[in-house]
Amino acid sequence: MSESDEPTADQPTAGEPSAEEPTAELNVDEPSADEPSAAEKPDVLDSDTAPGVEPEPRRRSGRRTAAIVAGAVVGLGAIGGAAALASWYFLDGPQAAEALPDSTIAYVQVNLDPSGDQKIEALKTLKKFPAFEDKLDLDATDDIRKTLFEQLQEDGTCPGLDYDKDIAPWLGDRLAAALVDEGDAVAKSVLVVQITDEGKAKTGLDKLMACPKTEDSGLPSTDEKPGGFVVDGDWAVIAETEDVAKQVVDDTDNGTLADDEDYQHWTDEAGDDGILTIYAAPGSGEQLATFFAGDEALDEMSGMESSGAASDLVKKFEGAAAKVRFSDGDVEIEFAGKFAQTELSKRMTGDKGGDVVETLPDDTALAIGAAFEPGWFQPLMDQLAPQISEGLTGEDLVTEAETETGLELPEDAETLAGDSFALAVSSDFDVEKFVNSGDTSSLGVGVKVEGCAVDIEGVLGKLRTTVGDPSALESKTEGDYVAFGPDQGWVDQLSEDGNLGDTDTYREVLPDADRASSLFFLNVDAGDDWLVRMLHAGGAPDDVVDNVRPLSALGVASWTEDDITHATVKLTTD
Secondary structure (H helix, E strand, C coil): CCCCHHHHHCCCCCCCCCCCCCCCCCCCCCCCCCCCCCCCCCCCCCCCCCCCCCCCCCCCCCHHHHHHHCCCCCCCCCCCCHHHHHHHHCCCCCHHHHEEEEEEEEEEECCCCCCCCHHHHHHHHHHCCCHHHHHCCCCCCHHHHHHHHHHHHHHCCCCCCCCCHCCCCCCCEEEEEEECCCCCCCCCEEEEEEECCHHHHHHHHHHHHHHCCCCHCCCCCCCCCCCEEEEEEEEEECCCHHHHHHHHHHHHHCCECCHHHHHHHHHCCCCCCCEEEEECCCCHHHHHHHHHHHHHHHHHHHHHHHHHHHHHHHHHHCCCCEEEEECCCCCCCCCCCCECCCCCCHCCCCCCCCHHHCCCCCCCCCEEEECCCCCCHHHHHHHHHHHHHHCHHHHHHHHHHHHHHCCCCCCCHHHHHHHEEEEEEECCCHHHHHHHCCCCCCCEEEEEEEECCCHHHHHHHHHHHHCCCHHHCCCEEECCCCEEEECHHHHHHHHHCCCCHCCCCHHHHHCCCHHCCCCEEEEEEEEHHHHHHHHCCCCCCCCHHHHHEEEEEEEEEEEEEEEEEEEEEEECCC
C-alpha cells in the first residue's frame, strides 16, 4: 500500500459543532510546542490474529454491523458524546483514502491530530458556547484521542483498558469510516486507523476486540467476537471479520480510493478542505439506502407509486461530497452532488433566487428567497399530493386549492410568485403579542414579488374576495415590485428599495447569493437580539437561549450548474 503524506503545519484538523456538543475555557490561540509529531512509518505486518471460531453465520443488519465494527477501535465513531465529537471534530486530507479500495461507496474522514490550525479555529469558535464547555473540557494542546477513549470508558466500553498503556503506544492521528462494495447485497463497513507501531497495534487491537459489551456501552451485548483486523503498513483495517478486512486490503492493491477519478472529482467540487470530508460514490444510492434503511424500506419506497421521484433519486444518484470548514469564528459547509432531475427540480434553476431578498430592508430578521421557471406549480402539486394523503393526485390537490382560494390554477399561482419572490420577517416581529392577541395588523411578516405588477394585483384581488376582508391582505406596488401581507406598515417598508444585499452580515453568510436559485437568511442579531427575544417569548429554556446568544447570522444558498447541485451553509458568531 502507498504511504500517506506527512501532515503539514497548516493542514486543516478540526470539526463541525453540533448544537449540543461543545469546549473549554483554556487558551487556544497558539499550538503548544510539545504537540506530537506525525506518525512514524512502520513496515508491513499482516495480522495473524484469527478471530477465533466463527459462530454460525447469520445475516446482520447494516446498523448492527456498523456498531460492532465501531466498537473495535477505541470506540471511535461509537456512542455517547465521544461519538458525536468524533463524527465532526477533525479532518485530515485524503491520506486515509489511500488505505481503501476504489470500490469504496461511502467515506468519512476525521483526524485525531491534537495540533493544527483548523483545530485552533474550531476551539476559538466552540468555546463561545456553554454547551460545549460543559460537555468536554478541551484546549488546543489536549489529546482528543485520550479524551474520547476516557469518555467511552465512562459509558461502559472496555473498562479494563488503560489508554496510556494499551492505546497510545500505537494509535495514529488519522481515521476513516467507510462502506466498501465487496459484491454482496449489503456493503461492508470498515474502519481504517493509522498506526505508529505494528506490534503494539496488534496487541492493543486484540485487547480491544476482547472487550465485553454491556448495555451501557451502547453496543450489542453479545458473546460474538466483535470483528477482525489486518495490520498493513501504516494502517489497521478493521471489519466485521478478518476475512473481510483481508479482502479490503487485497482490493486496495488493485486501486485506491485516493486515486479514483470520481472521488477526486466530487471532493474537488465540494471546495477547499477543512475539518471534515464526506463522499458518496456514483451509483451507490441503492446500496446506501439498503445499508441504512434496510431492504424492506427500499422495497417499500420503490414499490409505492407516489414515491417514484424519490426512488429515482436513489437509483440514479451520480455521486456527492461535502466538506466542513472553520475560519475566523465562522463555520461553513459546502456540498456538491448530482441526482436524477425531477420535473420540479428542472424548474428550480437560474440565478434569481436572491434578487428580491437583496432589496429588502437592511434590518430584516429572516428571509427566504426563490425563483422558479414557468411550469413549476403542477409538478409541485404532484410531489406534495401523496405526502398529504395516500391516493391523492396532483390534479386532485389543484382542484381542492382552486375551490378554497377562488384562483385559477396553476396560472394565478405562477403569476403570484413572479420572476423572483421573498418571504420576509421584520426584526420588530413580536411573537408574544401575536400569540396573546391574534392581531396581525402589526405582525411584521410579508411577501415581496418581482413580476407583472398589474397581474399580481389582480390575483391578490381574487384572494381578498375569498377571504372576505380586504384589510387582511394589504399591498403596495412600486415599479415591477409588489409587496403584500397583513401588516400595512411592514408592507410599506418592503415596497421600498432596501439594501439588505449590501450589508456586511448578508454578504458574509451568503457569498453565493448572486448565483442562487433559492436561499435562506437569518440575522440572529437583527434589531435587539431578535432570535433571543423570540426564544424568550416562546418560553425556551435558559440553556437554549444561552447557546443561541453567541450566534450572529446564518445563510443557506443552493444552485445548479452543469446539472450539478451545489449548496453552501454558513454560520457566523459574534
